[in-house]
Amino acid sequence: MTSNPLVILGPTASGKSDVAMALAARHPDAEIVAVDAMQVYRGMDIGTAKPSQADRLAVAHHCLDLVDAGEEFTVADYARAAEAALATIEGRDHRAVLVAGTGLYLRSVTDPMEVPGRWPEIRRSIEARVAANGLPMLHQELRTLDPVAAAKMEPTNERRVVRALEVTLGSGRAFSSFGPGLDTYAPVRFTQFGLRWPRPLLAKRISDRVRRMIELGLLAEVASLAQHPISRTARQALGYKELLEHLVGEVSLDQAIETIITRTRQFAVRQERWFRRDPRIRWIDIDDDPVATALPVLEAAWQTSN
């Protein structure tokens, strides 16, 4: 029989990677799966706080460095990669420990998601119509074709309106007919733990970590990345986006660093808000040492939820 995967999730800088490494150090059959939208890009190491080579030698890691920074990468790509990783791990009778910071990506693994396909020509024509007629008209059209989807999104959210129309027109099926939606939480075989910090303490850890990333050479990493094309998904990564702006002279380095810290803090809050809706997550409150606090809880789970 295979053991249920464990999930360690939390906002950026919460210490989830350290906790996972500490857990894996005690269990030779543990393998780590990164659930992170930006660690999939090769060459983006410092700014994504990617696990070190030493850690990756000590414990098998999955779903890191999947594509070049010039390539597009999406949830659907991630879901496929993670499924393969889980199959590999369980095939050798090992146990997966997922380290998750990207809520949507985690859902694509824990909850089987039917992600609709892509219809690039249809999307292009929809975008052209948005440019010509404005978004309200398109939202109106979605309301007649798929009232359920239209009701769930703000008419001003261009990205979602366009995508829903793309899928509805392209597939011939209502966008809302794909899957139960993200607001349903069925029981799953994954045992999920969330690391939760008081916000001021996490904010301090974030600013410390951003400054440390700069000291470790994040600017040089970004500069070298900038030698080649960077996909629109990769270039929006925190730290990279702002330093790219600095490199073309738009802002000073100090301003860029301050912006990175603020935006990373906001990102951490968004992560918290995403995860805290999920009733299946057990929360571990931390205000000092993540490993010391969380490891006993995870260790107990490791023993009992086999």
Next chain:
RNA sequence: GGUCGAGUAGCUCAGUCGGCAGAGCACACGCCUGAAAAGCGUGGGGUCACCGGAUCGACGCCGGUCUCGACCA
């Protein structure tokens, strides 16, 4: 010491002729199905530096005080 300018939300600043105090950012809260470290929405916030005066009514006008800045001495 003198002259001029500034003082309004946590920050940067609008505020017309005296008539219910505004924006951006920050912050809080919600949403999220092939961009998710992205995107969208909602909300709470004020001794208008202080004291006094004229006025039905003052952030605004008058007098004074304080603080900051520039210039002059």
